[in-house]
Amino acid sequence: MKTTLRVGMIGAGAIAFNHCSGINSHPQAKVVAVADLNRRRAKTIQKKFGIDKTATQWKDIISDPDIDAVSVALPNMFHAPVAIAALKAGKHVMLDKPFAMNRHEAERIIDAAKEAGKTFMLGMNIRFMENVQRVKALTEKGELGEIYHAKAYYLRQSGAPKFGTWFCNKKLSGGGCMLDIGVHMLDSCLYLMNNWQPVSVFGSTYTKFGNRGIGEGSWGMSDKGKQVFDVDDFATALIKFKNGATVQLDASWVLLCETPKTNIELFGTKGGAAAFPTARLFKFGKKGKFDIKEPKNVKIAYPKCNRFVNWVDVILGKDKPMCTPAQALTVQKILDGIYESSKTGKEVRIR
């Protein structure tokens, strides 16, 4: 194994900066090429990170024999084709969330990774956050007892991605706020509960503001196309698990709520916990007194929320992935179930 892993960055949009700085912070990895259809954006990233080569076509990156691995930050519709092609070309792959447009694409990526024998990881960055790691330390120690319910939510008031970008167009994104930000809360919630056995989901998705041109936020660098907004700007779901546990999940890009809020709240038989704004543990103390503690002295494996350091360590055989493909697939199955349930009005079994 070479001492330096040579990484190609595919996509030079808003999140690519986070990818490049994360990868370059690993002493044994370096971004050596960047591709984006938009040459100017690729050049900006090249200059900022001192990258050797640029390309407009992602195929030029995956066919480059000097490149060992690729990090993919493209619109969701390209996740599966690019990840599969890169794995087939013998590259390790880091893919930003969501996994894919649907579970079938996700399954094909997993098959391609197995066939190629390369490392594939989905970059679920919220798992790496210090707050989430602190709560994880509590659940691992059994401080919560049996976790029988959780509330996970990411609610923005006026925070849709820029109108006219791919995010708002179902053909290019696969879905709206639930797929874009609900995925983070769902993924981290299941990770904290360590419960990967969902059995059913009932969900509803809504398009109430974006389609009327209300609620535009600031995210996204993609070129604006025809202004289409046909995705969810609010979505809600109740997920049931094999052991009887339930998760209430809510996500919004646009919502007339009192304050924007993000949290994962866990309710157990011995303790409760919340991840944000600070990690806290709730217990009944002496005489049933409600007690609140902040977990301290937790060793954070990957500081600065750096999913890329974990990915490189996994490739180099130094660590295990924080997010396994099987876990990521479970999350995708639930997300698919939410959209299907909303369409049919029925509870969807998850298999």
Ligand SMILES: NC(=O)c1ccc[n+]([C@@H]2O[C@H](COP(=O)([O-])OP(=O)(O)OC[C@H]3O[C@@H](n4cnc5c(N)ncnc54)[C@H](O)[C@@H]3O)[C@@H](O)[C@H]2O)c1
């Ligand atoms: N983990 C996180 O917190 C997080 C945050 C934001 C975005 N993301 C994910 O990262 C991905 C990219 O999001 P973004 O916010 O950077 O989007 P963006 O729109 O800002 O950038 C996408 C880039 O891809 C380029 N592109 C589009 N099609 C291409 C093609 N065929 N070949 C080469 N380049 C092409 C565009 O020109 C653009 O520069 C999405 O999947 C998104 O969900 C993750």
